[in-house]
Amino acid sequence: MSRRLFLDTTVFAIAYGEEGGASDLILDAAVAGEFTVVSSERLVEEALRVVGKLHGRRVAASLRSTIFEFPSLRMVARLEWERVLPLLKPFVRDPADGPHFAAARSGHAHALVSDNRRSVLPGMFSLMPLARPETVVKALRDEVPWPTPERLLKEWGEWARSSSRAPPGEGPTV
Amino acid sequence: MAARSHRPFTAGERALLERFIEAGEFRDEAAFEEFAIRRALAQLRLRELRELRASRPPRRVSRERILRETRRVRRQMWREHESAPLP
Numbered sequence: 001m002s003r004r005l006f007l008d009t010t011v012f013a014i015a016y017g018e019e020g021g022a023s024d025l026i027l028d029a030a031v032a033g034e035f036t037v038v039s040s041e042r043l044v045e046e047a048l049r050v051v052g053k054l055h056g057r058r059v060a061a062s063l064r065s066t067i068f069e070f071p072s073l074r075m076v077a078r079l080e081w082e083r084v085l086p087l088l089k090p091f092v093r094d095p096a097d098g099p100h101f102a103a104a105r106s107g108h109a110h111a112l113v114s115d116n117r118r119s120v121l122p123g124m125f126s127l128m129p130l131a132r133p134e135t136v137v138k139a140l141r142d143e144v145p146w147p148t149p150e151r152l153l154k155e156w157g158e159w160a161r162s163s164s165r166a167p168p169g170e171g172p173t174v
Numbered sequence: 175m176a177a178r179s180h181r182p183f184t185a186g187e188r189a190l191l192e193r194f195i196e197a198g199e200f201r202d203e204a205a206f207e208e209f210a211i212r213r214a215l216a217q218l219r220l221r222e223l224r225e226l227r228a229s230r231p232p233r234r235v236s237r238e239r240i241l242r243e244t245r246r247v248r249r250q251m252w253r254e255h256e257s258a259p260l261p
Contacts, residue, residue: 069216096252
């Protein structure tokens with residue numbers, strides 16, 4: 001239970017639509033208290049707006065009840081994440097992503113779990129590593145050792161080199 | 175609903191709980207009980223969510239659409255944030 005993860009909106013939105021997928025399994029682990037969920041009011045609000053738009057208000061309301069019952073939940077207050085926001089700003093492509101990385105950092109998360117790989121620049125990995133749900137699920141099941149920030153950066157770099165959607169000119173060597 | 179009496183922990187259960195507390199997993203017995211209750215409630219809530227999914231299977235939404243919608247909402251909230259700083 002000592003692992004701490006910040007779950008991005010994409011995890012909640014994908015979990016509902018992809019039964020048995022990596023995001024769905026992460027939700028199972030969060031409910032079982034297998035790790036501490038680090039979050040913020042802002043993230044929950046965003047996730048509910050997105051899920052409400054894509055799947056309906058009833059689903060969003062049900063998701064809200066589930067999130068607030070997570071047995072190990074650390075909510076990071078705005079005052080906390082705003083303090084570290086300037087530290088992270090240089091490493092996000094869109095300033096709108098800053099608050100979530102800042103909340104993850106303030107809540108001492110080991111990684112921010114997201115399917116959105118385009119949001120960061122490589123320097124972010126030394127402050128708040130980005131992990132894909134598929135990677136996290138394997139580690140939670142002890143199928144692989146918990147990935148180090150260097151390993152997560154390498155994985156991201158491999159994607160960045162092969163994807164036309166990656167930040168231009170960025171790679172794992174920075 | 176009638177109140178249920180609390181069954182005391184068996185010796186084995188207590189030994190296990192003490193090991194968890196020693197390992198720092200829980201602060202004390204009360205923290206463990208709170209965790210156990212919240213987990214049961216969370217599992218109940220998740221089951222309700224899954225029943226909702228089973229009764230009304232969600233329409234297929236591509237990951238690209240989810241990323242786009244998340245981006246749209248996130249930027250909208252960022253604009254709201256920028257225009258409403260903390261006092």
